[in-house]
Amino acid sequence: AIQLTQSPSSLSASVGDRVTITCRASQGIRNDLVWFQQKPGKAPKLLIYVASTLQSGVPSRFSGSGSGTDFTLTISSLQPEDFATYFCLQDYNYPYTFGQGTKLEIK
Amino acid sequence: EVQLVESGGGLVKPGGSLRLSCVVSGFNFNYYSMNWVRQAPGKGLEWVSSIDSSSGYKYYADSVKGRFTISRDNANNSLYLQMNSLRVEDTAIYYCARDFALARMDVWGQGTTVTVSS
Numbered sequence: 772a773i774q775l776t777q778s779p780s781s782l783s784a785s786v787g788d789r790v791t792i793t794c795r796a797s798q799g800i801r802n803d804l805v806w807f808q809q810k811p812g813k814a815p816k817l818l819i820y821v822a823s824t825l826q827s828g829v830p831s832r833f834s835g836s837g838s839g840t841d842f843t844l845t846i847s848s849l850q851p852e853d854f855a856t857y858f859c860l861q862d863y864n865y866p867y868t869f870g871q872g873t874k875l876e877i878k
Numbered sequence: 879e880v881q882l883v884e885s886g887g888g889l890v891k892p893g894g895s896l897r898l899s900c901v902v903s904g905f906n907f908n909y910y911s912m913n914w915v916r917q918a919p920g921k922g923l924e925w926v927s928s929i930d931s932s933s934g935y936k937y938y939a940d941s942v943k944g945r946f947t948i949s950r951d952n953a954n955n956s957l958y959l960q961m962n963s964l965r966v967e968d969t970a971i972y973y974c975a976r977d978f979a980l981a982r983m984d985v986w987g988q989g990t991t992v993t994v995s996s
Contacts, residue, residue: 807923815915815983821980824981860925865928869922869925
């Protein structure tokens with residue numbers, strides 16, 4: 772199974788900061804990478820698919836990039852509602868696998 | 879409004895069985911692949927199983943293969959997960975999620991909680 776390694780595992784930042792989260796795959800996955808946001812007690816929310824396509828309704832301060840094995844999720848200017856946990860998912864092949872998550876906390 | 883509503887969770891002893899359901903509304907269920915994803919308490923997300931729109935293809939995580947069975951009833955807009963030989967480590971919130979073309983898991987249910995304990 773393909774392993775996804777997210778870094779960092781946790782991150783403290785302030786409102787207005789630019790934040791980047793990295794997801795590295797154990798083998799090439801083209802651009803078959805998805806990003807989700809999850810808030811406590813809630814279901815995950817789709818942010819970005821095929822590495823860089825913004826899901827409808829997601830603010831443009833979120834962006835994704837990468838191909839092959841290295842991917843990034845960038846939030847250009849953190850807003851209070853962005854403090855949450857972020858997960859990447861590879862849907863290149865089965866079994867699908869998630870990264871371990873990055874918890875974004877308020878500094 | 880697109881909605882996915884899971885049910886069927888509960889407390890079960892190790893070795894027991896449960897059948898989860900996910901009833902959908904607001905879209906044509908017949909055309910969409912579906913997924914089950916779980917989250918153990920305080921842990922990350924784990925993909926469990928997927929099924930295509932016509933039930934022709936089914937996929938499972940190694941951790942549940944041979945014990946869980948995914949199915950769907952397109953006539954009744956329902957997705958199922960039959961879980962047998964349950965283990966303590968199957969304790970989790972189970973979510974169903976829809977695939978919309980390339981937008982993997984674009985809509986999620988609220989989850990149903992499964993607790994496996996003696």
